[in-house]
Amino acid sequence: MTPLSKIEALLFVAGEDGISLRQLADLLELPATALIQQLEELAKKYKADANCALSLLESSKTYKLVTKKDYADLLRQYSKSPINQSLSRASLEVLSIIAYKQPITRIEVDDIRSVNSSGTISKLQAFGLIREAGKKEVIGRPHLYVTTDYFLDYMGINSLEELPDVSNIELKDEEFTLFADKTRAKDIENEN
Numbered sequence: 001m002t003p004l005s006k007i008e009a010l011l012f013v014a015g016e017d018g019i020s021l022r023q024l025a026d027l028l029e030l031p032a033t034a035l036i037q038q039l040e041e042l043a044k045k046y047k048a049d050a051n052c053a054l055s056l057l058e059s060s061k062t063y064k065l066v067t068k069k070d071y072a073d074l075l076r077q078y079s080k081s082p083i084n085q086s087l088s089r090a091s092l093e094v095l096s097i098i099a100y101k102q103p104i105t106r107i108e109v110d111d112i113r114s115v116n117s118s119g120t121i122s123k124l125q126a127f128g129l130i131r132e133a134g135k136k137e138v139i140g141r142p143h144l145y146v147t148t149d150y151f152l153d154y155m156g157i158n159s160l161e162e163l164p165d166v167s168n169i170e171l172k173d174e175e176f177t178l179f180a181d182k183t184r185a186k187d188i189e190n191e192n
Helices: 003-017 021-028 032-048 069-080 089-101 106-113 118-126 149-155 182-191
Strands: 054-059 062-067 130-135 143-147
Touching (some): 003 118, 021 062, 032 054, 118 130
16 A cells, blocks of 8 residues: 555545545654645646546645546536436435434434445435534534435325334344344443
């Protein structure tokens, strides 16, 4: 792994929030001056490669991957397109979490999924399934997300009360559990 590939991986995972110079320096154990040189090299690489749609954006010592301006019309078209066949698994996970836990912040969704959900949340907003509903009154004042009326139409229900009760359902995948069994949680509480 080269320093550039490590930087690129961190930028990708950081998503639309980006990552600060300090965070990058700490994670990569590089001095800021060397890191800035690496970031400049990455920016030049993207700019010089006509086959690459990515660009590096720096704002207030925070860096993020963005698409080149040349792709703005294409991406606008994509974001306005109707949902074609079905939502991806990641989109369904995020949509389910928001539907059952709303209002909820992106960070809270990320904590449940253990994955950055910013891209998926943006996609669900573009599809009109979720919307921002104010800000949470905590440090940083993150956006709160809720489902929309279109979500109800999309799901074929009239209200959120019609969503299935998941309090006793345990869904297992090979490596993670999406919802914990209530009785198991109670047992753990009783042990403490």
